[in-house]
Amino acid sequence: MSDVRTYIQSGNLVFSSEDPSGAKMALEKSLEDYAGKAVGVMLRSAQEMQDVLNANPFQEANPSKIGVLFLNDAPPRDTVLIAKGRADEEIVLGAREVYIHFPSGMGRTKLRLPVMSEGTVRNVNTIGTLVKMATDT
Template sequence: MKTLIALLRAVNVGGTGKLPMAELRGMAEDVGFDNVRTYIQSGNLVFSSSDAMPDARKALEQRLEDYAGKPVGVILRTAQEMHRVFDANPFPDAEPSKVGVLFLDNAPPPGIAETAKGQTDEVIEPGEREVYIHFPSGMGRTKLRLAAMSDGTVRNINTVRKLVNMATGSGSK
């Protein structure tokens, strides 16, 4: 069994995509996942599975589509991968609520920072399969748009830290 973290796209954001976390936990248990936990109302799921990652993702996406009547994007990371994402934060001195991580399935496209739209004071740093963004004026105020945003989902570094802690059983870092 390995511990996995699922990040759902467009769940409970801005009043759209309502999915009660109790129902999400139930769906995850229905497809055979163990030790299922959620964190806040934005589609963060921590669970254990003996399935290969592509199979776990497919099972969860199918169950979510059955529920929602439309595809719901899921980004998966192992506990170790999420820990590496947290440790690789290029903005360790920034206020954690103002550092976002755009999680992607694949490497960010080349030139992602140079092709940004609506950028003001945001600083963009590509990672392995994520993009780190420092939002000095706050995430809620940004007009920043990256082409890859339609393929991924953003979490602030506080949420990343909490998911690492939940997945590894460690205390706060």
């Protein structure tokens, strides 16, 4: 890994690598050594992150109220049907993501998706910043 940069203290890391799979495994091993337990890593290329932004089904909504749940695999098809605590949230499945619009704000939601334990959520503003960091040379 090279050109390693972090963004805010929620586990966002931007870096260059000729071996993304090897980098993912190395990060997972280092985090497990540090934390004493397995810690999952979600890895996306700059283009994949840009694709996530482009595929956002809530383009007209306030970006700070749109969360993207990043997963390593495709979300289960029944994710929307088995959502718990849903109020005004809108949920759309992506390729390896779940897009969630939180009209009342992320901090007020009671929404629970079983798949949330397998991933990590970032708002669209954060994703945009990470894309910019990854593409700035």
